Amino acid sequence: MHYTHHAAFAALLATTGLAQATPVEFEIVIKDHQFTPSTLIVPVDKKIKLKVINADATAEEFESYKLNREKIIPGNSKAVVFIGPLEAGEYDFFGEFNPATAQGKIIAQ
Secondary structure (H helix, E strand, O other), X not given: OHHHHHXXXXXXXXXHHHHHHOOEEEEEEXXXXXXXXXXXXXXXXXXXXXXXEEOOOOOEEEEEOOOOEEEEEOOOEEEEEEEOOOOOEEEEEEEOOOOOOOEEEEEEX
């Protein structure tokens, strides 16, 4: 009986660890050289799996100095960018190839 409690506790710890390691997923679409949504609110202290879908025919580069990320997404395709865990704050990003229109920010709160 004593062993069962330890096994259940170990299983609970393993499950809890897995749940925390699983990234929270978000999606951004590039269309007409703009990010939608242009503001993304994410939880603090969580790993984020950001799916970037490029609906334009031309390539775009997701770039952020604050997040230290850059990823080229070919036209009509998608890519995944992992970020975080983030502290509370704002993290700007932009499209390197169309910086005048492709602007956005991630707010961790």
